[in-house]
Amino acid sequence: MKSMSLRDHVSSLVVTTLSASFGVALIQATSYLATMISADDIASHGSVQVALAMVAGVFIVIAVYVGSIVTANTFATIIAGRTRTIALMRLIGSSSAALRRSVATEGLLVGIFGAIAGTLLGLLISIAGLSAMVTSGFVPRLDYGTVDPLVVLPMVFVVLTTWWASWVGSKKVLAVTPIQATGAAQEPSREESMRRPVRNAMAGVLFFGGLVVLAAGVAIGMVSPLGFLVSFVGGMASFSGVVAGAHLVIPRLLAVSGRLLGSSSSARLAAQNGIRYPERSARTTIGLVIGVTLVTTFAVAAQGYLDMIRAAQVNEPESYQAVDSILLVTVGVFSVLIGFSALIAAIGMINNLSLSVLQRSRELGLLRALGFTARQVRAMIIAESVQLTVTGVGLGLILGVVYGWAGAQSLLGAIYGSPGLVAPSVPWLLLVVLVVGAGLLTLAAAQAPARRATRVSPVQALAVD
Numbered sequence: 001m002k003s004m005s006l007r008d009h010v011s012s013l014v015v016t017t018l019s020a021s022f023g024v025a026l027i028q029a030t031s032y033l034a035t036m037i038s039a040d041d042i043a044s045h046g047s048v049q050v051a052l053a054m055v056a057g058v059f060i061v062i063a064v065y066v067g068s069i070v071t072a073n074t075f076a077t078i079i080a081g082r083t084r085t086i087a088l089m090r091l092i093g094s095s096s097a098a099l100r101r102s103v104a105t106e107g108l109l110v111g112i113f114g115a116i117a118g119t120l121l122g123l124l125i126s127i128a129g130l131s132a133m134v135t136s137g138f139v140p141r142l143d144y145g146t147v148d149p150l151v152v153l154p155m156v157f158v159v160l161t162t163w164w165a166s167w168v169g170s171k172k173v174l175a176v177t178p179i180q181a182t183g184a185a186q187e188p189s190r191e192e193s194m195r196r197p198v199r200n201a202m203a204g205v206l207f208f209g210g211l212v213v214l215a216a217g218v219a220i221g222m223v224s225p226l227g228f229l230v231s232f233v234g235g236m237a238s239f240s241g242v243v244a245g246a247h248l249v250i251p252r253l254l255a256v257s258g259r260l261l262g263s264s265s266s267a268r269l270a271a272q273n274g275i276r277y278p279e280r281s282a283r284t285t286i287g288l289v290i291g292v293t294l295v296t297t298f299a300v301a302a303q304g305y306l307d308m309i310r311a312a313q314v315n316e317p318e319s320y321q322a323v324d325s326i327l328l329v330t331v332g333v334f335s336v337l338i339g340f341s342a343l344i345a346a347i348g349m350i351n352n353l354s355l356s357v358l359q360r361s362r363e364l365g366l367l368r369a370l371g372f373t374a375r376q377v378r379a380m381i382i383a384e385s386v387q388l389t390v391t392g393v394g395l396g397l398i399l400g401v402v403y404g405w406a407g408a409q410s411l412l413g414a415i416y417g418s419p420g421l422v423a424p425s426v427p428w429l430l431l432v433v434l435v436v437g438a439g440l441l442t443l444a445a446a447q448a449p450a451r452r453a454t455r456v457s458p459v460q461a462l463a464v465d
Contacts, residue, residue, distance in 0.1 A: 012110050012114070012162070013110060013113060013114050013117070014347060015070055015114070015347065016110060016111055016113075016114025016115060016118065016158050016162055017114045017117045017118040017121060018070075018118065018343070018347055019066070019068075019070050019114070019118060019154070019158050020114060020115045020117070020118025020119055020121075020122065020154050020155055020158045021117075021118040021119070021121040021122035021125065022066065022118075022122070022154075023064060023066075023118075023122065023151070023153065023154025023155075023157075023158075024118065024119050024121075024122025024123060024126070024151045024154055024155075025122040025123075025125050025126045025129075026059050026062070027059070027148050027150050027151050027153070027154070028122065028123065028126035028127075028130075028147070028148055028151065029059075029126060029129075030059045030148075031144070031145065031148040032126075032130055032139075032144050035142055035143070035144050035145070036139060036140065036142065054225065054226075054228050054229055054411070058228070058229075058232050061232075061236075064153050064154055064157045065236065066290065066294065068157045068158070068160075068161040069161075069243060069290060070287060070290060072161045072162070072164065072165040086099055086103070100167065103166050103167070104163055104166050104167045106166060107162045107163045107164075107165060107166025107167065108159065108162065108163045108166075110162050111158055111159035111160070111161070111162030111163055112159055114158060114162070115154070115155040115156075115158040115159050116155070118154070118155075118158065119151060119154070119155050122151070122154075123147060123151070130144060199244060199245075200245065200248060202241075202244060203241045203242075203244035203245030203248065204241065204245065205241070206237050206238065206240050206241030206244060206245075207237075207238050207241025207242060207245060208238075208241070209237060209238075209241075210233075210234045210235065210236070210237030210238025210239070210240070210241055211234065211238050212234070213230060213231075213233055213234030213237060213238075214231050214234030214235055214238060214402075214403075214406050215234070215406075216230055216231075216234070217229070217230030217231025217232070217233070217234055217406065217410045218231055218406050218409050218410045218413070220410070221409055221410030221411065221412075221413040221414060222413040222414060222420070222421065223413075223414050224414050225410075225411055225412075225414055225415070227410040227411075227413065227414070228407065228410040228411040230410070231406045231407060231409075231410040232407070234406075235403045235406065235407070239293070239399065239403070242289070242395075242399065243286060243290075246282035246283075246285070246286045246289075247278040247279050247281075247282040248278070249395075250274075250278070250281055250282045250285045250286065250289075250391060250395075251274050251275045251278040251281045251282070252275070253391040253394070253395065254271070254274030254275070254281055254285065254387045254388070254391050255271050255272075255274050255275050257386075257387045257390040257391050257394075258270055258271025258272075258274060258383070258387050259271060260390070261383050261386060261387070264379070265372075265376065266376050266377075266379035266380040266383055267379075267380075267383050269367075269380050270380045270381075270383035270384045270387060271383075271387070273380075273384060274384070274387060284388060285388050285391055285392050286392075287392075288388060288389065288392030288393070288396065288438070289391075289392045289395050289396045289399070290396075291346070291396070292392060292393050292395075292396025292397060292400065292434065292438070293395075293396040293399045293400045293403070294400070295396075295400065295434055296396060296397050296399070296400020296401060296403075296404060296431065296434070297399075297400040297403045297404040297407070298404070299400070299404065299427050299430050299431065300400060300401050300403075300404025300405055300408070300424060300425060300426055300427070301403075301404040301405075301407045301408045302335075302404075302427075303404075303408075303425040303426065303427045304404060304405055304407075304408030304409065304412075304422070304424065304425040305408050305411070305412065306425075307422070307425045308408060308409075308412040308413075308415075308418065308419060308422065309412065309415075311417070311418075311419040311422075312412075312415055312416065312417035312418055312419065313417070314417075315417035315418075315419070316416055316417035319416055319417065320417070346441055350441075364377055367380075378451075382443070385442045385443070386439075386442060388442065389438050389439055389441075389442040392438075393434070393435055393438045397431065397434075397435075401424055401426060404424070405423075405424035405425070408425070409421065409422065
């Protein structure tokens with residue numbers, strides 16, 4: 001099989017680099033925060049030490065998890081767009097084993113290059129950020145060490161997930177005969193996606209079981225900060241259920257949001273496209289869901305963290321005299337995490353939207369051949385982008401508020417002077433900015449692929465393999 005050029009893998013390299021750099025920067029920031037806290041008087045509070053140690057561990061797992069999910073999703077999108085080529089290679093005599101090795105090797109190389117570049121970028125960002133904060137007096141001058149050895153974790157997982165995504169993504173056209181492979185190169189239909197009882201059942205168990213564990217963690221957190229670890233496991237399990245069952249839920253949500261766009265032929269077709277190929281719809285949307293969920297979770301958790309610590313400070317002022325400086329630094333760390341999460345959401349959405357349109361050249365060419373004008377095709381693509389944003393932002397906001405509140409509540413519900421069970425602390429201004437920003441980004445991101453789609457003549461588009 002002909003190997004792909006670097007240009008063919010620009011999108012996957014961008015995502016793997018970003019995923020690795022997010023993990024490395026998060027681990028380094030956690031290390032810096034631990035150094036600052038250990039040098040402060042607040043470190044004498046045993047409950048605070050336990051809470052912060054758990055937060056550090058959780059941040060590391062989040063870094064690895066998010067990087068793995070985002071990387072696997074993007075590379076799976078790329079492989080899905082190449083299944084027709086792979087199937088045709090099978091048809092003209094290429095062996096299944098050789099093709100799969102070629103695809104897996106590409107994934108491995110992309111993962112290695114992206115992981116190395118992301119690690120260097122993450123270290124540069126974290127070191128430069130720390131230097132700037134020390135110079136400005138935002139954080140104290142301390143011996144922060146050099147590089148945390150744990151930065152190797154995001155590197156390893158980014159490499160493994162790109163290899164895994166390429167191996168799994170090519171399976172459906174490599175595990176059958178050459179003639180069957182040409183049929184397997186098509187995106188699974190709605191009926192085919194529903195006929196996956198094991199995967200669908202597993203998604204339901206993970207999601208609903210995870211919510212039960214999440215609630216149990218909040219209850220345990222009222223008497224012990226260890227409830228935070230239970231809540232974290234529940235949150236990870238339930239979100240994994242969302243990712244695994246995205247092909248069941250997201251198309252339906254896209255159809256609902258599509259009804260808000262009117263009754264024009266472009267809007268109706270955009271709404272139907274969300275249901276027709278659920279796997280494609282889920283891949284395109286889940287990246288935005290991940291990013292918005294991250295931003296919202298960090299924002300709500302940070303606000304809840306601050307509110308609960310300040311309430312405890314009011315109830316027990318003598319016990320929390322030295323807390324203000326640590327709160328300031330913690331808010332700074334959370335702000336960086338929110339910004340990084342927003343960047344992941346933006347790049348993930350732009351990548352997946354562009355790839356989705358480019359991989360549908362034949363479909364768009366058929367629409368043109370059937371009488372759709374270039375303006376109608378562009379309107380359909382923009383409508384699909386609006387659907388994606390409404391669905392991704394809406395679902396991400398709901399999940400993020402739940403996870404952020406559960407995280408803060410289970411972590412601080414048992415601290416000395418705790419206000420007890422509190423309502424979610426939602427930073428509305430930040431979330432409004434997030435919604436408006438996502439909307440503007442959608443319109444901007446949809447323009448380039450829409451122009452590319454309408455510049456190709458119907459005959460040329462139908463000739464694309």
